[in-house]
Each structure stands twice: as C-alpha cells, then as structure tokens.
Amino acid sequence: MRNRLASAKPKGRRPDYLASLVQLPRGRADDADRLRRLQTLTDAALAHLDLEPLLASLLARTREALEVDTCAVLLLDEETQELVARAAVGIEEEVERGVRIPVGRGFAGRVAAGGVPVVLDDVDHADVLNPLLREKGIKSLLGVPLSVGGEVLGVLHVGSLTPRKFNAQDVELLQLAGDRAAIGIEHARLFEAEKDARRHVEQMQSITDAALAHLEVDELLSELLPRIRDVLAADTCAVLLLDESSAELVARSAVGIEEEVEQGVRIPVGHGFAGRIAASRSPVVLDDVGRADVVNPILREKGIRSMVGVPLLVGGAVIGVLHVGSLSPRRFTPHDVELLRLAGDRAAIAVEHARLFEAEHRARQRLEHVQAVTDAALVHLEVDDLLAVLLPRIRDNLGADTCAVLLLDEETGGSELLARAAVGIEEEVEQGVRIPVGRGFAGRVAAEARPVILDDVDSADVFNPILRQKGIKSMLGVPLLVGNAPIGVLHVGTLTPRSFGPADVELLQLVAQRVALAIERARLHEETVRLDQLKLNFVAVASHELRTPATSVYGALATLEARTDLPDETRALLQTTAFQQADRLRRLLEQLLDLSRLDADSIATQPRPIVLQTVLASIAGQAVPGHAVELRVPDDLAAVADPLVLDRIVSNLLVNAVRYGEPPIVVSAEQTDRHLRVRVEDGGGGVAEHLLPHLFDRFTRGQETGGSGLGLAIARAYARAHGGDLLYERMQGGARFELVVPQGTVTRPG
Numbered sequence: 001m002r003n004r005l006a007s008a009k010p011k012g013r014r015p016d017y018l019a020s021l022v023q024l025p026r027g028r029a030d031d032a033d034r035l036r037r038l039q040t041l042t043d044a045a046l047a048h049l050d051l052e053p054l055l056a057s058l059l060a061r062t063r064e065a066l067e068v069d070t071c072a073v074l075l076l077d078e079e080t081q082e083l084v085a086r087a088a089v090g091i092e093e094e095v096e097r098g099v100r101i102p103v104g105r106g107f108a109g110r111v112a113a114g115g116v117p118v119v120l121d122d123v124d125h126a127d128v129l130n131p132l133l134r135e136k137g138i139k140s141l142l143g144v145p146l147s148v149g150g151e152v153l154g155v156l157h158v159g160s161l162t163p164r165k166f167n168a169q170d171v172e173l174l175q176l177a178g179d180r181a182a183i184g185i186e187h188a189r190l191f192e193a194e195k196d197a198r199r200h201v202e203q204m205q206s207i208t209d210a211a212l213a214h215l216e217v218d219e220l221l222s223e224l225l226p227r228i229r230d231v232l233a234a235d236t237c238a239v240l241l242l243d244e245s246s247a248e249l250v251a252r253s254a255v256g257i258e259e260e261v262e263q264g265v266r267i268p269v270g271h272g273f274a275g276r277i278a279a280s281r282s283p284v285v286l287d288d289v290g291r292a293d294v295v296n297p298i299l300r301e302k303g304i305r306s307m308v309g310v311p312l313l314v315g316g317a318v319i320g321v322l323h324v325g326s327l328s329p330r331r332f333t334p335h336d337v338e339l340l341r342l343a344g345d346r347a348a349i350a351v352e353h354a355r356l357f358e359a360e361h362r363a364r365q366r367l368e369h370v371q372a373v374t375d376a377a378l379v380h381l382e383v384d385d386l387l388a389v390l391l392p393r394i395r396d397n398l399g400a401d402t403c404a405v406l407l408l409d410e411e412t413g414g415s416e417l418l419a420r421a422a423v424g425i426e427e428e429v430e431q432g433v434r435i436p437v438g439r440g441f442a443g444r445v446a447a448e449a450r451p452v453i454l455d456d457v458d459s460a461d462v463f464n465p466i467l468r469q470k471g472i473k474s475m476l477g478v479p480l481l482v483g484n485a486p487i488g489v490l491h492v493g494t495l496t497p498r499s500f501g502p503a504d505v506e507l508l509q510l511v512a513q514r515v516a517l518a519i520e521r522a523r524l525h526e527e528t529v530r531l532d533q534l535k536l537n538f539v540a541v542a543s544h545e546l547r548t549p550a551t552s553v554y555g556a557l558a559t560l561e562a563r564t565d566l567p568d569e570t571r572a573l574l575q576t577t578a579f580q581q582a583d584r585l586r587r588l589l590e591q592l593l594d595l596s597r598l599d600a601d602s603i604a605t606q607p608r609p610i611v612l613q614t615v616l617a618s619i620a621g622q623a624v625p626g627h628a629v630e631l632r633v634p635d636d637l638a639a640v641a642d643p644l645v646l647d648r649i650v651s652n653l654l655v656n657a658v659r660y661g662e663p664p665i666v667v668s669a670e671q672t673d674r675h676l677r678v679r680v681e682d683g684g685g686g687v688a689e690h691l692l693p694h695l696f697d698r699f700t701r702g703q704e705t706g707g708s709g710l711g712l713a714i715a716r717a718y719a720r721a722h723g724g725d726l727l728y729e730r731m732q733g734g735a736r737f738e739l740v741v742p743q744g745t746v747t748r749p750g
Contacts, residue, residue: 055087221253387421
C-alpha cells in the first residue's frame with residue numbers, strides 16, 4: 001500500500017550529524033519552548049483523519065514553529081519515482097502548478113534520495129531543480145525526509161525570504177515535525193483507503209439493490225445505469241444486449257448517450273469497441289476515443305474522450321456489453337475496471353433473471369388469455385350464451401376487430417358451416433351465412449382441419465362477400481376440433497393489414513380447443529379445465545416466487561465461486577445476501593408444503609383441551625419476538641383446539657400485523673354461542689379496499705415488504721381444516737382478523 005523508493009534508503013540510526021544535535025546544551029526556557037512547539041505539531045498530526053485538512057493544519061503550525069516564510073510537503077508518486085507537490089503555505093504555486101521533482105534531482109530530490117536532512121544556506125548558488133524557489137525569492141531552505149518504518153513517503157521543507165543559517169535545533173525540530181507528519185500522513189492514507197473500501201461496498205450494494213428490485217428488463221436497466229454511471233463518476237453509461245440470431249449487439253438502454261437506443265444502434269460482434277469486448281469476453285479501455293477503432297459514430301459525435309467496457313457474462317456465455325464513458329480525457333484505472341466488472345456481474349445476472357421473468361410473464365399472459373376464455377366457457381352451458389361472452393374476449397385477446405364462430409350444421413350432414421355468433425361482423429349471423437365445407441376461407445379451414453391465414457383478403461378466394469363488404473383486410477381462422485373431428489371454425493379479422501404470426505396462431509388454437517370442448521362437453525369440461533388451469537396458474541406464480549430468492553442465492557454464490565479475488569467486504573456482503581435469500585427460500589418452501597398438504601387433505605387436526613392464555617402467549621413470543629403484543633385472554637379460559645393449527649393461524653396473523661399494521665397489536669379470545677373466537681387486531685390503516693375481494697387468495701400482497709403472499713391463504717385453509725373459518729373485519733383505525741372454531745362443552749380449569 002505504501003509507496004517505495006527505487007533507490008536504497010538508510011535505515012537504523014540517523015547520521016551522526018543529526019544525532020549530535022540532541023546533545024547540544026540548552027537552557028530550560030529553550031527546552032520548554034521546544035516542547036511547546038513540538039506539542040503543537042503532534043496535536044495537528046493526530047487531530048485529522050483526512051489528508052487535506054491534516055496537511056493544511058500541519059504546515060501552518062510548522063511554519064510558525066520554525067519562524068519561516070514558506071512550508072511545503074511533496075509526496076512520492078511510486079509509479080513515476082517523482083515527488084509531487086501536495087500542500088504548501090507561502091509557496092502555494094508549487095501545488096497550483098503541479099510541481100514534480102524526480103528523486104535524486106534538485107533540492108527535494110536529494111532529501112528523498114538520501115533520506116537525510118539537507119540545508120541550503122544560499123538558494124541562489126545552489127542546485128535547485130524547481131525554478132519557483134528562486135521566483136518566490138527564497139534565500140535559504142531546510143528539508144527533511146518523511147519516513148515511516150525506514151521508507152520515505154515524501155519531503156517536508158521550509159524556506160526563508162531572508163538569508164538564514166538554519167542551526168541544529170532547527171534541523172532537529174523540523175525532523176521531529178517530519179516524523180509526526182509522516183505518521184499522520186500514513187494514518188490519513190490508511191483511513192482514506194478504508195473509506196474507499198467502505199464506499200466501494202456501499203456502491204456495490206446500491207447496484208445489487210437495484211439489480212434485485214426489478215423484474216422487467218427496461219425498468220431494471222433504467223434504474224441500474226444511472227447508479228453505475230455515478231459509481232464510476234462517468235458521463236455516460238450504456239448496455240448493449242446480444243442478438244444471437246444476427247450475432248450483433250443491440251443498444252438496449254443508455255444514460256448520457258440515449259441516441260444509441262433511439263437510433264437502434266447494432267454492433268457486429270468482433271467489430272469496434274463493444275464488439276471487441278463481446279468477442280474477447282474481457283474488458284477494453286480506450287484512453288483516447290478519437291484515435292481508436294470505433295464502429296459507432298455516436299461515440300465521437302457525443303464528444304466522448306475515454307471509455308471502458310466489460311462483457312456481461314452468465315455461465316461463461318456473453319449476453320451483452322456494459323460500457324461507461326467520459327466527456328473529458330481520463331485514464332481509467334484497474335480499480336475502475338474491477339468496479340465495472342463487479343457491476344457487470346450484477347447486471348448480467350439481473351438481466352438474465354429479468355429476461356426469464358419476461359418470458360415467463362408472456363407465457364403466463366397467454367395462459368391468462370386462455371384462462372379468460374376458459375372461465376367464460378365454464379360459466380355458460382348454453383351455446384348461444386357461451387359464444388356471446390367468448391367472442392368479445394377472443395377478439396380482444398388477439399387484438400383483432402372481428403371474431404366469429406361457424407358450426408357444422410348437422411341437418412345438412414356436416415356439409416355446411418352455419419354462422420352461429422359474431423362480433424364486429426354480426427351480419428354473418430343476421431343473414432344466416434352458410435359456407436360449404438371446402439369452399440372459401442372458412443370452408444378450407446374446416447376441410448383441412450388446420451389454421452389458414454389470409455394476409456390480404458382482397459386478393460384471396462373468399463366465398464362470403466360480407467368479409468369484403470366490412471372492409472376486412474387480414475384474417476386468421478382455426479378449426480374447432482373434438483378429438484380429430486372438426487365441429488366448426490373460429491376466425492378473427494382486422495380492418496387494417498396485419499401479418500398474423502405463429503404466436504397468434506398458437507393462441508387462437510388454444511382458445512379454439514377450449515371453445516370446442518365447451519360446446520361439446522360443457523359439464524365435463526367445466527370441472528377438468530378449472531382444476532388444470534388452477535394448477536397451471538399456481539405453478540406459474542409459485543415458480544416465479546421461488547425463482548426470485550433462488551436467483552439471488554445463485555447470483556451471490558456464482559460471483560463468490562467465479563471471483564476469488566474479491567475484497568473481504570464484498571465477499572462478506574455476498575455471503576450475507578446469499579444467507580438471507582436462502583432463508584427466504586426456506587420459508588417459502590415450508591409455506592408451499594403447507595398448502596400442498598392442505599390441498600391434499602393430508603393434514604389431520606388433533607384437537608385437545610388447552611389453556612388459551614399460555615398457548616397464545618407462547619405463539620406470540622415465538623412469532624414476533626421483540627414486538628409488543630397485548631394479550632386480552634382470561635387466565636382460566638380453556639378450549640378444545642389443535643395447538644399446531646392455532647400456532648399456524650395466529651403466527652401468520654401476528655406476522656402480518658407487524659409487517660403491514662401499526663401498534664398496538666392485541667390478541668384476544670372468548671367463547672360465545674358454542675364457538676371459540678380468537679382475534680388479532682392492530683392499529684394500522686387496515687386492508688386496502690381493492691384487496692378485499694382477493695384478501696385470502698394465494699400470492700396476494702398489499703405491499704412489497706418481503707412477504708410471500710401465502711400467509712392468509714394458509715391461515716384460512718388451516719381454519720377450515722379445523723372445521724372453522726377465518727374472517728376479516730375493518731375497524732375504525734385498524735384491522736381485525738377473527739378465527740372462529742366450533743366448540744363442544746368446555747369446562748374451565750379448576
């Protein structure tokens with residue numbers, strides 16, 4: 001950490017010249033004055049932890065203590081083996097001009113190289129490299145090395161504007177001041193390094209928080225990129241994601257260089273700045289963008305002077321590139337690169353997580369669209385009522401303008417399709433349109449029992465003239481099949497040209513399957529589809545809930561596994577994150593297991609006589625330790641209940657009261673009308689009105705507070721497994737949940 005001089009430094013005892021100074025006789029007054037001066041310097045060296053205020057205070061006191069006109073500190077730059085002016089009084093120009101003195105050259109260079117004090121009685125006739133010393137009119141100089149543990153950190157020198165013979169006491173006092181200063185500087189440097197490390201951890205935490213907080217890619221990147229830009233103190237930040245089909249990087253999100261996204265910039269892998277990063281899977285630094293090979297002209301147009309970029313890697317595969325830029329020339333350091341790589345690690349995992357979520361979300365939306373149709377198919381058993389509800393939903397789900405169902409007419413032996421229901425093209429039904437199987441658009445769909453797409457109705461063979469009369473431009477039709485036999489046709493159309501894609505076909509086919517089954521086997525279909533769809537929805541949502549903590553655990557552990565050179569603070573942070581998310585995953589799995597058992601009726605309740613106050617006090621202490629819970633339960637109130645069931649229900653209610661409510665939290669119990677009633681109340685704002693219809697549904701959450709949204713569903717399921725129920729009552733300034741359990745004759749103890 002500390003700078004080292006390339007040349008050898010004398011170690012051990014000081015030269016005889018300095019050692020002899022200590023033995024010079026002094027009067028008591030001189031000794032007292034010397035101690036006073038030394039004390040002021042020591043106080044200054046110990047009083048500051050930041051380097052700048054330390055040097056400012058120390059130099060002012062040193063100048064006063066030695067009664068000189070100037071005082072300056074130059075610190076060693078290890079990379080260049082030069083002394084750099086860091087602070088000065090009376091000769092501030094040294095710092096303003098950024099004076100640099102090679103070690104071994106001139107006055108300060110000799111002090112650093114020799115590791116001993118140097119006195120210049122006459123600056124005008126001495127070898128001084130720094131012309132500023134003569135420009136300022138300095139006549140005499142005294143300089144001492146700043147050393148810690150025998151290693152020179154820099155030089156402290158003082159000067160006089162009048163000729164002066166610096167004596168042994170001056171040399172000794174300045175050397176003692178230099179010793180104090182060196183210790184203070186080293187202390188301040190260590191403190192700054194510690195602050196930098198702590199700031200580094202905080203910066204990475206802010207990026208990690210953003211990476212874990214968002215599930216949509218665009219929302220994630222809009223939050224993440226400004227933080228990364230600020231952490232790197234850069235002017236621009238951008239993410240390009242890999243399009244595997246074209247082997248190109250596509251600008252997805254940017255700050256400070258938004259034009260990349262607006263213009264849809266695409267960079268071939270292997271070309272230019274970002275392309276090189278993706279191809280090499282390693283960081284690239286551009287100190288001078290103007291002289292570099294960059295494919296994207298926007299980089300120069302925006303005036304970016306320096307850049308650094310890193311690959312976004314997931315499992316060793318490149319998914320994109322993250323880069324930052326500066327509008328002024330800048331040398332990005334290895335620390336900057338490392339910080340950006342860590343940020344890139346978080347971003348890559350978060351982007352992949354968000355992509356998986358979006359794919360799942362699209363699949364779930366499609367499932368929900370089918371579910372919406374299925375719900376309607378299960379509610380109505382009459383064909384006309386069924387189709388009147390179904391067709392508007394199908395049209396809306398496909399983003400179409402028209403929707404119609406034609407069924408095979410059994411009276412004609414299934415040789416014709418009869419328009420049965422339509423929206424946007426009601427004339428088909430009103431005019432009793434009949435389409436021969438095998439003729440026109442709908443006839444082909446029925447005859448071939450496969451989807452048919454008409455991109456341009458005007459140029460197609462359509463039997464029904466109403467299609468053109470209504471101005472329909474594009475159409476998609478699918479057969480209604482039971483087994484492998486068609487029973488009709490479902491088609492949608494648009495009033496503007498549209499290219500129906502595979503996703504549209506698949507969705508309409510899924511819808512058609514539900515419609516066909518609903519028409520042919522309404523009662524049987526009702527129960528089967530409801531159970532299947534409930535299971536699919538539950539698995540879809542549960543898999544997402546499990547993926548969030550699981551991905552967080554994987555992300556933290558993957559970084560720990562891949563990056564063995566992480567700082568201890570970062571490693572500790574990742575370990576804490578992994579533990580917290582693993583614990584969340586454990587609790588969620590336990591809740592899902594509870595629901596599975598309850599759904600399967602595999603939990604048998606075992607009621608037995610209990611003393612309620614004792615049981616409820618124990619439940620409260622374990623469920624919400626550290627939170628005040630008031631028990632309003634008679635000492636002698638006994639009941640017949642399963643303690644485990646009571647614990648599952650009341651624990652969930654107490655956790656919700658702490659998480660969503662406000663004190664006071666009160667648990668009360670009583671027996672009325674042969675029922676045990678246990679109430680949990682809090683003083684919060686109650687449940688929002690829009691949540692009330694779904695309050696006990698699974699995965700319903702009022703706020704993002706870390707809960708799974710399963711607590712109330714589990715609590716009510718346990719209550720009903722016990723033969724009772726769980727009810728909610730909104731109070732004036734609070735919420736109340738009431739567990740009602742039927743009771744036989746219960747005697748009070750004693």
